[in-house]
Amino acid sequence: MRYLLAGLSASLIGIAHAAPIEDIRVPGIVYDADVQTPDEYLGHGLGDKPVRHDQLVGYLSGLAETSDRIKVETIGYTHERRPILFFTVTSPENHERLDEIKQRHLASLESGEEPKGDQPSIIWINYGVHGAESAGMDASIPTLYHFAAAQGDEVERQLDESVILIVAILNPDGHSRRADHVETFSSVVPVTDPAHAQHQLWVEARTNHYWFDLNRQWLLLTQPEAKAWTTKWQEWKPQVSGDFHEMGSQSTFYFHPGEPKRKNPLIPDEARDLTKNIADRHREFLDSEARLYFTEQGFDNFYIGKGSTYPQANGGLGILFEVGAARGGAIESPSGERSYADNIRTHFRTTLTTIQGTLDQQEEIAAYQRNFFQSALKEAEDDQTKAYVFTTNGDRTRRTRFLELLKSHDIKVHRLAEDIEIGGKTYAAALSFVVPMDQMQYRMVRGVFDRVTDFEENIFYDVSGWTLPLAYDVDYAPLKSRVARGEDAGRFNPDLLGAEVTEIEKPTASRPSEASYGYVFEWTDRNAAKALYRLLSEDVLVRVALEPFEVRGEEGLMNFEAGAVFVPMARQEVSKRTIHRMMQAIAQDEGVEIHAVTSGAGDVATASLGGGSFRPVEEPSVLLLFDDGLSRYDAGEVWHLLDFEMRMPVTLRRKDQLGGLDWSRYTHLVMVGGGNVALSDAATERVKQWVREEGGTVVALRQSAHWAQDTFLDAGKREKPADEQDADHQKKLRFNYAEMDVRDAEHVIGGAIVATDLDTTHPLGFGYGDRMLPALRNTTAVLDWPKGNPYAVVSAYPKEDVLLSGYVSEKRRGELADTPAVIAQPLGRGNIVLIADNPVFRGTFLGTNKLFLNAIFFADLMDAPSGDYAVEE
Incomplete structure (x- = not known):
């Protein structure tokens, strides 16, 4: 069936380096002729030219519409409003009971018991987190085409025994910049010279709209793309995740398990063994074609915010794939000419070896994941730290952001049931929360809260320190089963656990009444700056306190700290009614508590609102x-x-x-x-x-x-004294060459x-x-x-x-x-x-x-x- 004919005549650009679908298909497999091929839809072979995002959406969505093996949903949108597509690939029979499969899978992780009856493997595939890494995106095309069209017992068995979850693509905005760049500098005769402008693209297309590296976002979740796919990942908790990338053109092909010593201690050693067994399938394919590759070198598994490491800290296996890039279609490299089309084929075939390697260890991997969460509960029982308490005091916006972060990682949070004091800091029940260690996500709790300063090896592919309460400037403290004298920690009491936080509401504040003298709000909330700019951009006169002060309002006497924002009614060109409407809107939209002021001073000798300790603020440009x-x-x-x-x-x-x-x-x-x-x-x-x-x-x-x-x-610059410079000059150092990296x-x-x-x-x-x-x-x-x-x-x-x-x-x-x-x-x-x-x-x-x-x-x-x-x- 032809669901759409979007392809035009084949491009004249780079045809010599394109791969018709016949060259990419798996040899020996019969493909359904009624399923439209990528070539027919695009009008050219894969690798000939970039496949635009709209073409990816059109072709892949069309496969899902016509195949009973594939379903698609939009799980989010980028900053530039491009959809992020999520595909579920499995047998028609499994599609009929998909919710049951998911719930049985999650229930087995919670209980630790093997589910009764047949339970498919849950496999996740990431395509295209870096927009410049073209093969990692376009490999989604032959993969989904394969599972829509391939016939035979082997394919039917794979579909019956697995649920394959595919994000295609993770970074549509970066991908679109890459496609535009390559087309802009394309030529009739392919240019393989690495110096050619067509090949000179990195951060501009690697990143998303705001130039964020989305492969660092699995833990941080500040970008909409990462929020979308991480939410879906936690919804399923896949057993194996494949993460497909490109690296420098001078390199060959890489696949995990990665450097043995550079592994986050939260990841069990067994994960590495199971990943190495899956890697045997990659080796078989690569060896059969005498391809160059390497593994267990150069890439680590330490920072848990990457697409191949995040799964490992959440009970799954994560596998990184990197192929030497050919961003402009074909490029010269030290190991010969590298082809974009061949890279697509390599990623497609190692997607299949990932699936087969998982199914070869289906029972062992399922048992490992169940044990991961059960052993986490056992480790939590033995851990002297039983919980963390935290607060952001008056900053409701920052508190909401931190709670949303924890919830996205499936970390359970409770309200603090009563006030406690630790190390001279009071944690008020109304403003504080508790994260218990006794939960399935014990290891992720540690990944978020632990302060780690000792390492087996000091070489890091990414940052070495990610203690998120410190990043958020959250006041927090451990609650322990026993507290040594002088230790800055609290004693854990189960009674401190209040109600579990299940819904996180957007922070809002009560609307202020109409002020006769002016309005004041504190500078403590994260959104106070947003509120201030909103006022300045509407030509409202604003003054900022340089000292603490006391004023009187309808609520009585109120005390404010330095930095508080005062909006006087005097000398405004904007009407009082307009200012009042703005203040009500800011309280509602930004969650900033705004107070109506009735007098320019309080009852004690503090800064007066009309004095020199208040300064006007101008709109920044x-x-x-x-x-x-x-x-x-x-x-x-x-x-x-x-x-x-x-x-x-x-x-x-x-x-x-x-x-x-x-x-x-x-x-x-x-x-x-x-x-x-x-x-x-x-x-x-x-x-x-x-x-x-x-x-x-x-x-x-x-x-x-x-x-x-x-x-x-x-x-x-400070200069060393002459005698120290002479001493340094006289020092003679000699090290073994093998020690250079360390x-x-x-x-x-x-x-x-x-x-x-x-x-x-x-x-x-x-x-x-x-x-x-x-x-x-x-x-x-x-x-x-x-x-x-x-x-x-x-x-x-x-x-x-x-x-x-x-x-x-x-x-x-x-x-x-x-x-x-x-x-x-x-x-x-x-x-x-x-x-x-x-x-x-x-x-x-x-x-x-x-x-x-x-x-x-x-x-x-x-x-x-x-x-x-x-x-x-």
């Missing part, structure tokens, strides 16, 4: 630089925070294209980290003028902070969580409840102490106990200790803000997010000291 040496990832994280979360417009501009800008339009210039962050001489001089004479603010992160300190604040990695900070001491009285510290602020550190360079302004260091790394979670060598800890983390200094009419780390890392560090937002809104509130101060020796 942000210019964000990217590319030309600046990290696209870092820039995307800033863009996502301001645009998507805070609903603030951001002007994006390439760093090497600053000529001709109207600088008067902008209040803030944001420069992120990267490998080459310096501006051109002409641009540097223009920015200096903009800051000093026109009042602009530079906010510089990571490497840009070091460049900005030297450029704008004339810091200069020694080179020893002092690399690949991503760890460190402590900073934050001045909460500084405008950049407004809205924080305490001075200890965790930050993500993934650079080794440190800022110099500023000269002449002892108030400029907003936060600093402590002298001791700087490492909270992850790996940092003793040498790097010593270098980092007692150095500035954030410097904010007036310069002429403007300001320079230097942040040593990335405060918006992967959209997850909600704690340091606020510090960055404070730099956007409150930098102009800083005053320079009246006199010059000598730096203390």
Whole structure:
């Protein structure tokens, strides 16, 4: 049956490197001629040219419409509103009882008992998490075509014995950028030269709309794509997951189980053994065609937020596949010409070997998964930590985000039944929650809450520290069965477990009554910045408190901290009625508690609303630089925070294209980290003028902070004394060549969580409840102490106990200790803000997010000291 004829005539571009479906099909298998082939639909063979997302949706959805073996559903949409398709592939008989199969599977994991009767294997396939990795997306086409059209006992058996769950594709936005790029630089004669523009594509297509690497999102869930597929994954809890990628063109083909020593300790050793047995099937296929490959080298299983490692921390087996890329269709490589079409075929065939390898161990894998969760319960019973208690106090938005994160990972959370105090911190029952360890997701609870600083090996493919309560700046503490003297932990009591949290409601606040004098809201909630910008963008006059104050309202006397936002009724050009409607809408939409004020002062001598301790705030206009040496990832994280979360417009501009800008339009210039962050001489001089004479603010992160300190604040680098330089020169070092990888990695900070001491009285510290602020550190360079302004260091790394979670060598800890983390200094009419780390890392560090937002809104509130101060020796 022909469900749609969308194909046109075959493309003239790259036909020599296309693969007709006859070359991709499995030899010896008979295919139903009534099922439309990809060639017929597309009008060309696979690998000839990129398959656009709309073509993928059209062809694959058509297969599902006409085949009784395939069902499709849309599980989410990207930022650019493209659908994420989820396919269920199994026998028609299994489709009829699919809900029963799922429930029996989940029930067996909870009970630990083998289900009675036939129970299919649950297999998950990820295609296309990185948009630039073309074969990992287009392999979904021959896979679904195969299961729609292949005939014979072997295929029928596979369909009967398995439920195959396929996400195609995971990253439609990046995929679409890749297809456009390849077509833009395509030519009649295929160009295999790696220097050809068609092959030069990486971050632009690898990432999603906001330039996030979605293969780091399985744990973090800040992006809609990851939320969609992780929710579905937890709904099924598959036994085996295949994750298909591309790597550098110079490489051959890789498949898990990965480096033996680089495995997260939460993953049982048995998972590796079962994965190696599945790998035997991959080897058989690859050996039969004399293909080059490698395994157990180069890729790890440590960070549990990747597509091949997340399943392993959740009871399944995760298998990573990487093939040398041929992004433009065909490319020269050290091992010969590499073909896009051949890569598609390789991923298709190893999809089939994954399925067959799973079925060859069907009973053993099912038993392993049941035991995974049962052994987790046993480990929880033996663990002295019985639960974690946490609170975000007044920040309801951050609390909701953290609860949603835990729920997405199927982690059970209870309300705290009564107030408790741990280490001088009170956890109020009305604002606090408890995560018990005694649950099936015990290992995921540990993955989220554990602070890990000791590692068998210090080489990491990704960041080494992911303690999410620290990232969210959540106050939390362990509750233990026994508490040693002096230990900062609480005693666990089952009575502390209140009702389980099953529904998480969007935070809303009560609508304020109409104010006669003005409105006030605290700066503590994450959405306070969103509320402030909403007001400023509507030309409402706003003032911000520099000190704590007391006022009177309809609720009586009210106390507020520095950073609170005051909207006076006086001197507004916007009508009182309009302002009142806006305040009611903000309370409802953003969940920010807004208070109506009836008087300009309270009963005690604190700052008055009309006094000098309140300053007006102007609407920020942000210019964000990217590319030309600046990290696209870092820039995307800033863009996502301001645009998507805070609903603030951001002007994006390439760093090497600053000529001709109207600088008067902008209040803030944001420069992120990267490998080459310096501006051109002409641009540097223009920015200096903009800051000093026109009042602009530079906010510089990571490497840009070091460049900005030297450029704008004339810091200069500290030099070693001559005698130390001579001593270093005289040292002669010699190591074995085989030790290079480990020694080179020893002092690399690949991503760890460190402590900073934050001045909460500084405008950049407004809205924080305490001075200890965790930050993500993934650079080794440190800022110099500023000269002449002892108030400029907003936060600093402590002298001791700087490492909270992850790996940092003793040498790097010593270098980092007692150095500035954030410097904010007036310069002429403007300001320079230097942040040593990335405060918006992967959209997850909600704690340091606020510090960055404070730099956007409150930098102009800083005053320079009246006199010059000598730096203390």
